Amino acid sequence: MAPRVLVSDELSETAVQIFRDRGVEVDFQPKLGKDKEKLAEIIGNYDGLAIRSATKATEKLIAAATNLKVIGRAGIGVDNVDIPAASRRGIIVMNTPFGNSITTAEHAIALMFAVARQLPAADASTQAGKWEKSKFMGVEITGKTLGVIGAGNIGSIVCSRALGLKMHVLAYDPFLSKERAEAMGVTKVELDELLAKADFITLHVPMTDKTRGILNKEALAKTKPGVRIINCARGGLVDEAALAEAIKSGHVAGAGFDVFEVEPATESPLFGLPNVVCTPHLGASTTEAQENVALQVAEQMSDYLIKGAVTNAINMPSITAEEAPILKPFIKLADVLGAFVGQVTESAIKEIEILYDGQTAQMNTKALTSALLAGLIRSQVSDVNMVSAPIMIKEKGIVLSEVKRDKTGVYDGYIKLTVTTANQTRSVAGTVFSDGKPRFIQIKGINMDADVGANMIYISNTDVPGMIGFMGTTLGDAGVNIANFQLGREKEGGDAIALLYVDEPVKQDVLDKLTAHHAIKQAKSLVFNID
Known part of the structure; x- marks a missing residue:
């Protein structure tokens, strides 16, 4: 029997035909993703689920997917898929990590131009029969400094385009080497230097615990007066309320946002502010990008269901x-x-x-x-x-x-x-x-x-008496239960390490209490996927 795939979001007819040409039976219901109950009712009949962003592959839906073998996301973001739940059920989750890159980078550049020249407001004014030429004084892009937070696939494209516009480019990315930065023609800097020097700042990092709120109130206070901020990456990277206050105070001259903390964004502290340009998550919304990712996900899912080949899998x-x-x-x-x-x-x-x-x-x-x-x-x-x-x-x-x-x-x-x-x-x-x-x-x-435990603490210290007691007491006072405790040392009085298997992630204030000890060099909370 041929494998069956349900397409519950909008995919092109060409992509649907790829499934058929490869020997896969396709049920094309592009509006079904919005009907959670109906989708859960029929999902057990399919081997594969092809989606964009409208369908939410939640733990509840995955539990009902008794025959599902693969979920294919046409696009890079898999925020709408419960990956741990899929992994536990043995369901492969695939995405198309590079199909949207150019389109998203171009949107960031477009927003930068729109904010620099106040284009949306000028357009609305002119079409309303006004001629407010002196009201819309803009700034040039040429010669300005662009700060790129995240110089990965999309960020590196933005860097290239900005250099072509004769901008100076600063890049902050912990994984960017100095040699790679030089080859790209950009200057690698730490975040504080980027904030202090950039005329425009654009974000191109994923949402993680380390990047959430990377531009919060404190970070925004460190930015150059008159800076303009662009976010086409993920909502929540920038504190919208703090940015709104910075715009109202005049410290930030403008912003271009394609993503928001809550989407669909029917309200935001940024809405209605002067020189703030907002779009409804259009970063990947071009004909070329949508077609590319649709074709790629159809090919990848077909190859897996027919041949067993696994490509661009998140969890396998x-x-x-x-x-x-x-x-x-x-x-x-x-x-x-x-x-x-x-x-x-x-x-x-x-x-x-x-x-x-x-x-x-x-x-x-x-x-x-x-x-x-x-x-x-x-x-x-x-x-x-x-x-x-x-x-x-x-x-x-x-x-x-x-x-x-x-x-x-x-x-x-x-x-x-x-x-x-x-x-x-x-x-x-x-x-x-x-x-x-x-x-x-x-x-x-x-x-x-x-x-290896799901939650661990790694401690690097000098081998001195009393360390075990100090660690145990500090964690015990904080209510942290230790499941296992392993020690090792280089030599008596030399470097030593401890690995503690604990029941739940340890908060930063507890780690700070550990590192306050004169003999402890580093204390880190570690999380591992051991399912």
Whole structure:
């Protein structure tokens, strides 16, 4: 029987025909995504679900999708898909990470022009029969400084277009190397310097815990007077209320927003303010982009349902059916090692070395490396997947090397990740035991044997008496329950580390109390996906 796909959002007829040409039965109901009850009623009849942004693939819907094998999102954002719920049900979630890039970058540039010259207000005034030429005094783009927050796929395109407009470009991106920045023709800076110097600021980062409110009241106060701010990335990156106050005070000269904290945005503190240009999330809304992502998602879903090929999956590596049983636990290990380093490393990464020892050297290391890189940069790029991660690392100019060798120690096989930044070299190694679960076996050259928990605390300290008592008391006073506690040290009185498996994420104020101790160098709350 041919696999069945439900298309519940608007996709082009050409994309629908791709399913048919590949041998997939298609039920094209482009308005169904807005009818949650009807969608949940029939979703159990399908192997695949092709969507845009209107359909919400919630945990409730996924629970009703008893036969669903794949969800394909025509576009990059998967905010409307409950990925953990899909993963638990074994449903692959695919997106099309690069189909919207040029379109979104162009929209950011268009908003910058619109704000610089007050075009919407001037148009409305003129069409109303007025001729208020002196009212709409604008500013030139040429020679101005553009601050780009996030120099990834879309951000790098914006940088290129801005350079073509003869602007000076400053880029803030923790994963952007100095060498890559030089090759792009931009200046890599820290966020505070960008805020202080930029005439225009445009955001191109995903929504993560680290980026939420990146332009809050305090950050906006650091900006250059007269700055204009553009956001075509994600609502919530900018505190809309704080920005509205900054515009009213005259500190911020204008803003162009395509995304909002609450969408559909029927109201916002920004609405009605002078020289604020707002559009209804049109970043990907061009004929070319919509067609590209629709064709891509149809091809990817068909290839999976007919051939078993996995492309651009958010929650599954690109591996063959034969490799899956052996490779799966090591894929998880690689992801955990990358996620560990990504969460504890605060400065830009210049070099990555991955060592495959013993049996791991004989595996599909391409998939393992992709999983590791995805874990490494997920704290900065939430919608990264195993296909896009290597591309992102390459675009950022980070040097990547792999080393494979025969078994050298007591373990049948292990993976070791070493990253080099401008300030330090950090390493972590792990293996998989017979129970199929990943374990840390070495951190910073210090041997240990530690389970991986969903919530952990990593502490780097000097080996002095009383540390265990201090850590336990501090966490106990804060109501943090410790499930497991692993220690390791280089030598007596030397560097030491602690890994604590706790029941829930630890708040920053508790970590601050830990780092207040003179012997503790770093305390980080870590979160791992171990399902």
